[in-house]
Amino acid sequence: MEQFLEFFIENAGIIAALPLWTFLIIIFGQNLGVYDDKRITAGITCTSTFIGLIWSFFIFLWTLGAQEPFSKNITWLSAGNIELSAGWLVDNLGAMMLLVVTGVSLLIQVYSHGYMAKDPGYHRFFSYLNFFNFSMLGLVLSSNLFQIYIFWELVGLSSYLLIGFWFRRPSAAHAATKAFIINRIGDFGLLVGIIAFLFFSLNWWIASGNIYLSFTELQPAAEYVLTSAGPVVYFLIALAIFFGPIAKSAQFPLHTWLPDAMEGPTPISALIHAATMVAAGVFLIARAYPIFEISPDIMTTIAWIGAITAFITATIAITQYDLKKTLAYSTCSQLGFMVMAMGAGAYAAGLFHLMTHAFFKAMLFLCSGAVIHGLGDQQNMKYMGGLRKHMPVVAYTYLTGCFAISGILFSGFWSKEEIFSGLYGNNMILLGVGLIVALLTSFYMFRSYFLTFEGEYRGHAHPHDAPKVMTVPLILLAIPSTFIGFLLSGVLFLPSFDKYILAGQKAITHAEHHTGFLLPVISLLIALAGLLAAAYLYWDRFKQVRESVKITADNIIRITKPLYALTTNLWYIDKLYYAFIDNVFLPVCNFTANFDKFIIDGLVNLTGLKIRFEGWTLRQFQTGQVQTYLAILFSGLAGLALIFVLLQLLI
Secondary structure, rough: HHHHHHHHHHHOOHHHHHHHHHHHHHHHHHOOOHHHHHHHHHHHHHHHHHHHHHHHHHHHHHHHHOOOOOEEEEEEEEOEEEEEEEEEOOHHHHHHHHHHHHHHHHHHHHHHHHHHHOOOOOOHHHHHHHHHHHHHHHHHOEEEEEHHHHHHHHHHHHHHHHHHHOOHHEEEEEEEEHHHHHHHHHHHHHHHHHHHHHHHHHHHHHHHHOOOHHOOOOOOHHHHHHHHHHHHHHHHHHHHHHHHHHHHOOOOOOOOOHHHHHHHOOOHHHHHHHOHHHHHHHHHHOOHHHHHOOOOHHHHHHHHHHHHHHHHHHHHHHHEEEHHHHHHHHHHHHHHOOOOOOOOHHHHHHHHHHHHHHHHHHHHHHHHHHHHHHHOOOHHHHOOOOOOOOHHHHOOOOHHHHHHOOOOHHHHHHHHHHHHHHHOOOOHHHHHHHHHHHHHHHHHHHHHHHHOOOOOOOOOOOOOOHHEEEEEHHHHHHHHHHHHHHHHOOOOOOOOOHHHHOOOOOOOOOOOOOOOOOOHHHHHHHHHHHHHHHHHHHHHHHHHHHHHHHOOOHHHHHHHHHHHHHOOOOOHHHHHHHHHHHHHHHHHHHHHHHHHHHHHHHHHHHHHHHHHHHHHHHHHHHHHHHHHHHHHHHHHHHHHHHHHHHHHOOO
């Protein structure tokens, strides 16, 4: 059995290669008959991902008995003393991410076959989908910081293609460009951080003989950098590396691209917001955790960036009426939870929430896609309502997701409880922020449920249910969204998630888990309070009560008008960015462009003009005609004679 599992470990790179091969088959498939039937494209896509899922499961079985991570590397390039490699690293963290990415991606691909069936860009969509999976799986398997940066960029490229899939829509083209530019800002910081880290640790890598920037050797290398560079420079290096996750995982202040990414097809929203792209930032924090944890300042910075993101985006989600954007801001908020936990030292808790969130958020987005599909592309919740009668499976799976993300007994309860327990006694202020965000999360999620599925239908389209190819993935995702948190909490005979994930991370310290029932009960009561508040304000069964006591959503909005305006205007962050671009950035660009055009180029052009004038003057004399030369000669002699006569007269 051990030799059987070792085969899958030694060839783990095939998991990433499968979607790459599928991508190439679809791209060149027009001459191979692939385009003759859409089921061929969907079939080879789902088959390659299913094989990757089975392969990942065998890798997971291997990690249960492994004592050390497995790493395989080949030299990529050598330049002087620098030798960079590529390969794959298999450990408990990687095995968990492989299962999540392949499992969720497979269900999204099945769903996409139904959702995109009538789209003329069907084959192009699936080719992008496979390229995205290749990039993300390559990122998960990367064995060092150099390699992960390559796949980091490929994930950004493929997400740009998917967000702008309907590129003929100006809003989609704008959203893709915005996502690309903002992620380039974070990627620039990440690149600078990696280069600076390598610069200060180069002597250590040369002396140790280890694979350069290897994740398995980051801790001693980080300690060497801290000693040689000093705490201030080290903080700046770690902060630069953290800029990558800030952009990719949509953390404040680079979070503004993620809600606009909703312009892409809904399956892409599920893929980007659940198990893949945005999770890449949290995954990089986990991989580079030895760099961060030895600097208390950077850990505090990470924790507070996560807390600020979680709070701001949760308040924005409260006032959204676009169903997909509500879920998008929810994703930003939940990612803030994960980042806050990891910054506060609750390493395993942050990853636990990453895993549970992948399932229920993918399900929620696919549910929203089924609603939009059934309403003829309507996304505004003001024109929904009563859809539970028309889409029962979608409604009940969405309700399951609401319970899960709100932390009411389902999977999100167990992962959030781990985060709250990690914050307890470590940073009570962050714990308070987390509990407030938990209340807001429950409120806006059940608000979206009541506005969409309960009451009377307020729209103009004719709602119709989703086909089975779309509802079956929802049901399958609802199962882990309900039970996986409980199963991996350590309550049953199964090993707890934190013990499993920390077993392969011997160098990582983890915040102590608070044992007690008071904190879980408080978090549960807070989530129930959010549910009840949403039900009171938005469920038609409480309509008479609201009218009798005159406490309605409209009255609350009227009373809190400045705060409501703040959240509906997205805390004015986007407007601030656009004002900076219009009033500072573009004027500076125009000034530098004009300076370059008229001053720099002007000096160069003036030099050329001077040479041209001199050449033109000489050409008037160098004509090659004897009569011209004789005329010039006699003119010169006549001029000299005239000067001589004038001088004689003057004398």
